[in-house]
Amino acid sequence: METPWLSADELRSWRAFSDLMLVMEDALDQQLRHDSGLSHLHYSVLVFLSEAPEHRLRMTDLAENLKIARTRLSYTVARMEEAGWVRREDSPGDKRAQLAVLTDEGMATLEGAAPGHVTLVRSAVFDRLTPAQARTFGAACEIILSGLTGPERPALPLDLPWRR
Structure with a gap:
């Protein structure tokens, strides 16, 4: 079977999209780190937890929302626990599951970071x-x-990623 190569227009669109993904992620990360000391991933964790009922989510659900591997999320949440932004709790209904919970300090950090992020x-x-x-x-x-x-x-x- 012959490879269906991209047309010139498709290649131009693909490169614009690919470049956009890379530059946008870098710009968001730079702005957040500069203004509030958060990485874009940390900010995203705080956002999803702030929108969840009782500000808590199962770690597997949070990984799916973030579109990242569970191991990466576990490492990220551990760093965020050290900063006091989140804590982990055992899930009352499932002994195998853990919940990530947004702390008051995490909410305050998110509220401080959100205006600059939204502006960008x-x-x-x-x-x-x-x-x-x-x-x-x-x-x-x-x-x-x-x-x-x-x-x-x-x-x-x-x-x-979130199933790995």
């Missing part, structure tokens, strides 16, 4: 797009993400 996201993304473009961008991202995580995702050597 707005200026880098949404101030540059019309409302229609923003909706199209979001829809395209959802379609691509579904193709990588849904039932028809490509066969890869390893399972999804």
Whole structure:
């Protein structure tokens, strides 16, 4: 079977997207580290916990939300425990599961970091797009993400990160 190479337009789009992913992640991480001493991953953990009922999530659910390997999450949460932003608890309904719990200090850290983060996201993304473009961008991202995580995702050597 012959490889279906990308057209010039597809290659241009792919490179723009690939570069965007790398530069955006770096910009978000730099802004958060500079303004609040948080990595982008630490900020994301705090966000998901702040939005969860009672500010707690099973570690496996948190890994899935973050789209990262459980081992990476375990290491990250351990560092965040040292900082006093989260704590771990045994799950009352499942002796094998642990919960990550947002502390008051973690919530205060998130509240301090959020304005600068939102300002960067707005200026880098949404101030540059019309409302229609923003909706199209979001829809395209959802379609691509579904193709990588849904039932028809490509066969890869390893399972999804949060299942590893």
